[in-house]
Amino acid sequence: MKALLQIFYNEWLGLYRNKVLIGSFLLLAFVLALTAWMGVKKQDQLTIQTHSASNYARSEWESIGPMNPHSAAHEGTYAYYSPGLMSSLDEGILSQVGRVLRLEGHVQNEMAYSARSQEAIYSRFGGLMPSLLLQWVVPLLLIFLSFRSIYQEKEQGRITLLLSQGLGIKQILVGKALAYFSIAIIALLSTVLIQFIFLEFSQSSDIARLVGFVISYILFYWLIVSLTIVLSTVLKNATGALSSMLAIWVLWMVLLPKWTASIASEKYPLPSRFEFKQAMKDDRSKGIDGHNPSKDRINKLRDSVLAKYGVSSDTALPINLDGIVMQADEEYGNLVWDKHIGGVFESFSLQKRLSQWTSILNPMHALKSASMSFAGTDMLHHIHFQKEAEEYRRSFIKKLNDEHAYGGSKTGDWSWQSTEEFFKNIDPFKYSTVEISKYKRYWQVDLLILLVWSASITVLMCLISKKHLI
């Protein structure tokens, strides 16, 4: 143990003596502090912005005045997506997708006004979030710090000297790996700690997410350091170790994710927007089975309502048939939506599942997936919000249609108005981030893959050491 600590200390001392490295560390420390500060500020801003927009939409709804319920359904309201506190660590897909969802009658809108549609491309890899540094910069730094660590010892003949002093080969490798690993851990924990203090994580669900986040990065950093040490041990020169690690890094960070995306998109294709709209339109007008056109459906419903009330004409009904027809159409529209958007959501889940299994070749993908999942900014969390908002829309529109049908108006009377009080009594949409346990079958796979990779490379490091160093 003492020998291990000695190697660890010597390695740190070596790093400390290199002025360029010290400069790089200081720069990294500055950027990390800046990132943490910006992450906290942005999260505060996001929360205020979402609350203010939600309050505005609600106040507009409450001041709608006396109005026909169907007109109110057309007025609609808005739902705004506010991810949890953890999004300050990894913004995931937030810039790509919109955060505004208009909720109205007849139609299920999609989330609109993404940040990317309002701005030039300022950065290809997103804003200065901790995830950017932790996923891109820290691994690169680890590679550049450690790619010569063993080769240098071999080149200068110090390995024999260290062995003659009674140190074991495994101790030398693990000691060096731990020294570089500790740098990454300091960067990770200090970033997380700053966020933890300033963002006041208090809910156990947030803390559970934070722990999962930290574990996934710890596993990945150990993997990167030990893999670089292995290459530095095995390969005959430092260029080989550096080029190989850089090639692996580019492969993991850039190429494999894109190939994975291509394969997943091909295996589980999504319809084009045009096909999607056309299919929705057809199903709504011709019927999901193609043999139940809307006109027939309406006639059938009309006959059953007339029979129920024992009258022969719409005007003789004590209720408003229009409201019943609207709700029936709405429910039919919901079935169509469930079929089509449900299919799209299913494809997203299958694509995610497939791309997750490719993490067997690309642990970086597992890290990214776990990071977004714990931060609550992946596709699954986004879909969860959309489903919740749609559930709300359905009950919201049903209340309006029921008011239209049974609130006191007669069929064909479009001038009838509900009171402002009625509209005010409809509950607003409320959303809180889903529990992380809901998606455990996804992030457990990511963590498992990272664990297997880290353990395998550690075993490899111990196995190959003798052969290549003596």
Place this chain on the structure above:
Amino acid sequence: MTLFQTLKNESVHITKNRFKVVALLLFFGATLYSVWQGYLIYKYRAEQILLVQKSARESQQEVLGWFKNGKSGPEERPWIDVKNPFWAMWYGSHYVIYENHPLMILSPGQVSDIGIYKKVSVWSTPFDQDLIPELSNAEFQVSGFFDFSFVWLFLLPLLLIILMYNIQSFEKDAGLLLLVNIQAGKTNSWWLKRVLVIGITLSLWLIVVVIVPRILIGKSFLFNKEWIGYLFFSMIYLWGWLGLYTLILSRNSSQVSQAIQMITIWIFLVLVIPASVQQWIQMRNPASLMTEWQEVEEKRDSIYATSYDTAKVKLLAEFKDLSTTKFGLLDSISDPMKKGAAYRTLYKMYIDSSSEVFLQSIERKNQAFESFAFINPVMWFQNKLNHLSNSDLSAIIEIRRRIRSKSNSINKRLIFDEWNEVVVDSIQFKKYLEL
């Protein structure tokens, strides 16, 4: 040592180092793959555009069929009469469609962040909720497409690090500099020629790759100014990085030190500075949740509540010739449809001026980005290449402006025809289609 001799020596040096060979081959493969990916995106967009155009033509033919057969509209909607200008225009299937630029194969850019087509009616605005992108898995789009501009702007500097980090420093670490001095004359000119060899090789590769889109789509855009501009800026970018790394090499440090300095510069120029600029701008001007736009839309009730006399005065101030129309000559109108047309036009005028304010605010926000160009050169090049490919933010703003303009044309034509009680026939309908 002549340049040719250096070229020969450097070629031997690279080919003897299998890691450099693999890195070069990987890079060449990645550039070709990225161009192919760009081509697939181009082809997909072109197919979608054709589908939309075909569907629009079919709808228009259906309406012309109604005129021919004396029908007023679809059977299941008896209230529709296409002889009425409003319904004729409604069924006109007017579309605004993005123009696919051939250079988009190299830089698909950010146009995919909104819809590439939109059906436009009198009620359309540049910020409608249906102007949304194609269905795609956002997790796959986090860092954009794997396009040529990505490979060139972000991966090229990494390749240069692998090729250059041990130039001179290897000889220095191995104590061979003196030997080099004896064999090659001046050390500085020796390693500068080595850098030059790398630059020339990659410049030639760039020219080859940029020609590929022309071969793929079989169109001649080889010598137009956008293509030359694309090549020019890509070339400048390459030589800019070479220059930067050459400065590091001139400091004559060790291999590790040179490698660390190079990667630190890459990290800052490619990751940290762009990300800081984005974060800074987003904090100062957060992406809008468009509540301001809701306020604009909610102005409708107050516009519709103004007296007809006031509304007419405002309307005639904008469209003077309306006073000579059949209903413009009347002091009051009893027909609710004609009255409604007046309020609709006023509301549209208000929406129109507000949307321009919004578009200008987006432009202003992005002018702030331009001011960071000096410290954020990589993203400046990214947006420059996207601009030449008509796939940058200005292309998005252009689509929004075209929606605004088309909807305005429809609106203007409608109020005149509605107030003149025009009865639409197939000839008139065809004129509507030209709007």
